[in-house]
Amino acid sequence: MKRLDREEKAEYTLNAQAVDRDTNKPLEPPSEFIIKVQDINDNAPEFSNGPYHATVPEMSIVGTFVTKVTATDADDPVYGNSAKLVYSILEGQPYFSIEPHTAIIKTALSNMDREAREEYLVVIQAKDMGGHMGGLSGTTTVTVTLTDVNDNPPKFAMSQYQFTVAEDRVLGGSIGKVKTNDRDIGDNAKSSFDIIDGDGMDMFEITTDSQTQDGIVRLRKPLDFESKKTYTLKVEAANVHIDPRFLSGVPFKDTATIKITVEDADEAPIFSSPTYLLEVHENAAINAVIGQVTARDPDATSSPIRFSIDRHTDLERQFNVNAEDGKITLATPLDRETNVWHNITIVATEIRNHSQISRVPVAIKVLDVNDNAPxxxxxxxxxxxxxxxxxxxxxxxxxxxxxxxxxxxxxxxxxxxxxxxxxxxxxxxxxxxxxxxxxxxxxxxxxxxxxxxxxxxxxxxxxxxxxxxxxxxxxxxxxxxxxxxxxxxxxxxVLPIGLSMGALIAILACIILLLVIVVLFVTLRRHKNEPLIIKDDEDVRENIIRYDDEGGGEEDTEAFDIATLQNPDGINGFLPRKDIKPDLQFMPRQGHASGPNGVDVDEFINVRLHEADNDPTAPPYDSIQIYGYEGRGSMAGSLSSLESSTSDSDQNFDYLSEWGPRFKRLGELYSVGESDKET
CATH class of the missing domain: 2.60.40.60 (Cadherins)
Incomplete structure (x- = not known):
């Protein structure tokens, strides 16, 4: 019913059965038919991984492996020759060859030079039917690149170079460059340079510039135009990496000649020695000559030289130098025990050109003399x-x-x-x-x-x-x-015999401990006897002193004769207190006769204060003393704030300046109980 393609479906399975056309009933059991599709050569070979790229070192021998290619054929490899492939080279001969059945590509020509040709294009064909007529074929390309080997020596761009240099060129300075060419690339083109001959081998050196691979000629020692004006050098360039396969009688190096001309320059003075060491005894006299330095002008003009001391190296100015002849003299006394060595710098300057200056270190050792007593x-x-x-x-x-x-x-x-x-x-x-x-x-x-x-x-x-x-x-x-x-x-x-120092220290420690205990005991006892009354020193307007404990009630009012204070004109007698039993008999004081105008209040209070201070039977028990009488003819009126008609804060209390302290003292002596406040 349709065209068959073995590559799409190689086998079909059919189930068949005979049935009655009228009744549609099977007349036999089902049968299975297998149909296999027979292959024909209808598919060409294909290179699925192409195009290919490969590398091989230049100058490789014949038969050197390059790469391997692979082609596939969709036809049946079992039936016939439809999938039997044979490989061949269509393009790339005579440089490369290929194995017909393995498809391995090899070099077919030796001495392939990368510097002559670096890349080759090889066309490979795969043909089925074993390569016979009527077979189908497919092609691919292989790009073969030759890699570099060190098969070429370096070559100087010139056989002879000319350089000029001033005689005052600093050491290590560049004088000139020499350049080489190498057909190789990469590490195979790296070269090293060396001076192999000439009259300036110790004066100059040559190094390699890592970036440009040029040879740089540098000054190694100072030049002197007056003594030598030209130098000739023979330099050699050689590859750093050598391939031993290519050393068959061909040297991988090259040589060139360098001529260097020295130009005259105005040079600085030159000292006769790079350093000087002088010795002097510490008892040397002032202005004594210690030593001498000498210098000359290397130029043909030979300018006179003037000497001086760099005072940064001789801050104490202990030495002098003669500007004409360079003699060093002593300026101040020396002391070896203070400083054994003195290091100074002498400066030589050309008189005709003050910019030409040279310096030289001078070490002065002070020698010992016996000037110190043991x-x-x-x-x-x-x-x-x-x-x-x-x-x-x-x-x-x-x-x-x-x-x-x-x-x-x-x-x-x-x-x-x-x-x-x-x-x-x-x-x-x-x-x-x-x-x-x-x-x-x-x-x-x-x-x-x-x-x-x-x-x-x-x-x-x-x-x-x-x-x-x-x-x-x-x-x-x-x-x-x-x-x-x-x-x-x-x-x-004179200490007691047998009493050691440790025992004395122990005794002393015990005494100190006892003293500390006694002091603590006395201090605690004193704190315990202090009253717990919080005194208000600010408010003196009231003569009632508040106490936390309640009073004794009626017994407090019977302890003293309050009427006497209310009427000072009465006889001041003594009534014993009822709340205590005095240990000592206190003699009653004699009454004071009032004057014509009555009792003097000031004297009355002073007497009461004196009695309270000296009465051993009158400690400050809870009681109250009311001084209702203020004296006759008092201009102040009532002194009691309880009787004031107003409690304005602007009330004048100047009258308390004299009486306030006295009432305060009486309040301390006769504290008031809670039950006596109303009274």
Whole structure:
């Protein structure tokens, strides 16, 4: 019914059955028919991965693998030759070849040079039917690129180069460049340069510029136009990376000649030495010549030179230099013990061209002379035991000397001439610049003499010798049986026998602790007896003192004769208090006779204050005293704020300036209970 395509469907399965046409009933069981489609060569080979790209090193030998291609054919590979492929090269010969059945491409020609031709286009054909007539075919292209190998040496662009350079060119400065050409690329084109011959091999050097691969000629040593004006160099360029396959008698290097001409320039003065080392004794006289520096002008004109000191290197101006001949002299005294080395800089300047300046360092070493006397190495203080033995070493001392003799120090020790026969002590030289002091006898007593002073003369071996006198302090001390110092003062000597220092400290600590306890006890007791009344010192308008505890009621009113205060004209008698039982009998005071005009209120209050202050039977119990009587002829009127008709804040209280403190004191003596406020 339709055209068949094996590549789309290679097999069909049919189910068939015979049925009665009239009844449509099956006459037999179903049967299966399988139909297979037989292949014919109707599909051409195809390269699904094409076009291809491959690389191979240049100069490769014949048969070098390049790449492999693959073609596919949709026809049946089992039936017939419809899918049997054969490969061939249509274009790319004679440089490359291909295996007919494996499709491997190889080089077919040797000595293919990348520098001559870098890329090749190869056309590959795949044909079915085993390559026979009537078969179908397909093609693809392979681009083959030759990769570089180091098969070419570097070549100088010129065989001879000419450079000129001024004689004052700084060291390391570039003089010129030489260029090479290399047909190779990448690392194969990198070259190194070297000076292999010439009369300036030690004066110049050549290096490679990493960016341009040029050779840079640089100055290595200072030039001198007056001594040599031209130099000739032979330089060589060679590849850094060498391929040993191409070293068959062909050198991968090239050479060129460089001629350098030196030009004259005005040069700075040149010192006869790059550095100077001078020595001078520390006792050298002022203006004494220490040494000399010399310099010359290297130019043909030979300008005169003037010398000076760079004062930044001689801030204290200890040296001078003669501007004409370069002689260095001493300007101030030297002291080796203060500074052994002095480093100054001498400047040489051309008189004709002040811009031409040279500098040279000068190191001046100060030599030692014996100008310091030896002395004790430290502040020695010796201790002598009372129970010491004769000949016992009390102290070993040593000396120091700020001088530095060439052969080292050697000190001599002796006593003062007037103390050479010292009855208590003697000295012994230990032959190692140290001295031992020995006791001549035993039985020293610090009660008789606590401290001894022993002057010792110390001399050195210099020329001339120097000496000094140092005094050693020897203190008599109490020691244990094994010679351990325990006490060195007289007060400690009179302490009870057997009482150690630790015991004394413990006793003292106990005494201090007891004193602290007593002070704390007294302080707490005093705080406990203080009244808990909060006093109001600001408000003095009322004579009622408020107290937190309630009073005794009627007993408070019967404790004192209130009527007496209400009427001072009455007889002031004494009524004993009913709320306490006095321990002492208090004698009643005598009544005061009133004057013609009645009682003096000031005197009355003073008497009451005096009685309250001296009455041992009248502590401040809760009570109240009412002073209703203010005296006759009082211009102030009523002093009680309770009786005031107004409580205006502008009320004048100036009249309290005299009476206020007195009422305050009475209020402290006679506190008011809560039950007595109304009264």
């Amino acid at each position: 002395q004790f190495a430290s502040e020695y203080e010796a201790f002598l035991c009372e129970n010491g033995k004769p000949g016992q070493i009390i102290q070993t001392v040593s000396a120091i000397d700020n001088d530095d003799p060439k052969n080292g120090h050697y000190f001599f020790y002796s006593l003062l001439p007037e103390m050479s026969n010292n009855p208590n002590f003697t000295i012994k030289n230990n032959e190692d610049n140290s001295l031992s002091i020995l006791a001549k006898h035993s039985g020293f007593n610090r009660l008789k003499q606590e401290v001894y002073h022993l002057p010792i003369i110390i001399s050195d071996s210099g020329n001339p010798p120097q000496s000094s006198t140092s005094t050693l302090t020897i203190r008599v001390c109490g020691c244990s049986n094994d010679g351990v110092v325990q006490s060195c003062n007289v007060e400690a000597f």
